[in-house]
Amino acid sequence: MIHIKNSMEIQYIRKSNRIIAELFEYLKKFIHAGITTREIDKIGEDFILSKGAIPAFKGYSPSKKFTRFPAATCISVNEQVIHGIPGNYKLKDGDIVSVDVGTILSGYYGDATYNYVIGNPAIEVKRLVEDTRQALMLAISAAKEGSYLNEIGKSIYFFLNPKGYGIVREYCGHGVGKAIHEDPPVVNYYDPKKKGPRLKAGMVLAIEPMITLGTHKIRTLEDGWTVVTQDGKPASHWEHSIVVTDGEADILSVL
Numbered sequence: 001m002i003h004i005k006n007s008m009e010i011q012y013i014r015k016s017n018r019i020i021a022e023l024f025e026y027l028k029k030f031i032h033a034g035i036t037t038r039e040i041d042k043i044g045e046d047f048i049l050s051k052g053a054i055p056a057f058k059g060y061s062p063s064k065k066f067t068r069f070p071a072a073t074c075i076s077v078n079e080q081v082i083h084g085i086p087g088n089y090k091l092k093d094g095d096i097v098s099v100d101v102g103t104i105l106s107g108y109y110g111d112a113t114y115n116y117v118i119g120n121p122a123i124e125v126k127r128l129v130e131d132t133r134q135a136l137m138l139a140i141s142a143a144k145e146g147s148y149l150n151e152i153g154k155s156i157y158f159f160l161n162p163k164g165y166g167i168v169r170e171y172c173g174h175g176v177g178k179a180i181h182e183d184p185p186v187v188n189y190y191d192p193k194k195k196g197p198r199l200k201a202g203m204v205l206a207i208e209p210m211i212t213l214g215t216h217k218i219r220t221l222e223d224g225w226t227v228v229t230q231d232g233k234p235a236s237h238w239e240h241s242i243v244v245t246d247g248e249a250d251i252l253s254v255l
Contacts, residue, residue: 149196
């Protein structure tokens, strides 16, 4: 069931997402070659707690089949697409790093992902990161009241598919509000037979293209969480939480 948020709910969700936007800016001075992903996670958790919020991912499990996620942030490097568990890996020149953060503030959730580029990656890797970010912005532009939900995936697919990228299908965006994952699922590809519901003002969506430099095929590591590309090629993941309005979508996870 899709819940249409009222203005008060939107303000709470905005505050939760703003903490994430502030964290992404704060992390820029720390994320560099030599820092471990565990150290980044500790900085992130401390920052979230200092703002009076709770890390939404720490201890999260979508079902009994999953162990609880052990960290405050998902940090995915290079071929890791999503759900990377922070650890002892030290970032090095040429890495690309996505930091996925969820927050809970006054019972309302925020959810967003930012990519950091370490040093000088290969040109095609830089292009992957920028094209994925641009695809996200095109998808946000397509999230208009009265449009069908599948216009979001269409904008991503028609921009990225001709460039030869892999578009992950097994995972997608979602609604967000009083739970980290709400209806509707927001896919990153286009299926003309599945229009989905019409978008209405007050819908809050997390849009998150997950794009690879090679095959779209993925696998999950033995830790039960970390999703990687099957061919070992790099991936990029960007995400914003937005609210549909009677005009342009309002991005909640920005400063």
